[in-house]
Amino acid sequence: MIEIKTATEANTEVLALLGRITYIESHGHFIADKNDLTAYVNNAFSISKTRQEILNVKNFFYIIYVNQFPIGYAKLVLNAPNENVVSKNNCRLEKIYVLDEFIPLKVGQQFLAFIVEKAKELQLDTMWLSVYIKNNRAIRFYERNDFKNVGELNFLVNGTSYENIVFSKKI
Secondary structure (H helix, E strand, O other), X not given: OEEEEEXXXXXXXXXXXXXXXXXXXXXXXXXXXXXXXXHHHHHHOXXXXXXXXXXXXXXXXXXXXXXXXXXXXXXXXXXXOOOOOOOOOEEEEEEEEEOHHHHHHOHHHHHXXXXXXXXXXXXXXXXXXXXXXXXXXXXXXXXXXXXXXXXXXXXXXXOEEEEEXXXXXXX
16 A cells, blocks of 8 residues: 655654665766765765754655555755746755665656645645756656756765756646
8 A cells, every 4th residue: 555644853764764775776876986975875864964854844755655664755845946947936846766676666656746736735836856867767757747858957966066957847
């Protein structure tokens, strides 16, 4: 059974661990210097940083479960500015990850639909996100879901810059 729940501070450790594992699974092979990867995940997915992000009122975290087991998470950031996104009443889908083992279950589509509905409930009109230019699986997923390429941004991993596509969608 699939269930999606809003995460709270009580979920900090689960979110930090899911973040660390799913980031390494989805992006680790793109990062040339494994020391950069380790430094990045140690910082970005630390318990203290994750707790700080959960407590920020502009951030909404969701955890997807299969048979009560947490298999992925998403982070939505309200009114996140980006020079390529015209709307000021927007949200950034900053993270949406599912553990590799569970990707064949095709839960990503259901998870994205849930998050879009949550954004609509918050009366937002645009959702945007960024995807690494070499992450073809993710690019195809967002294009299938009517996200349009509206620009680019650079994402830093321990000081190394990686070019990302900015996708946007009216919701």
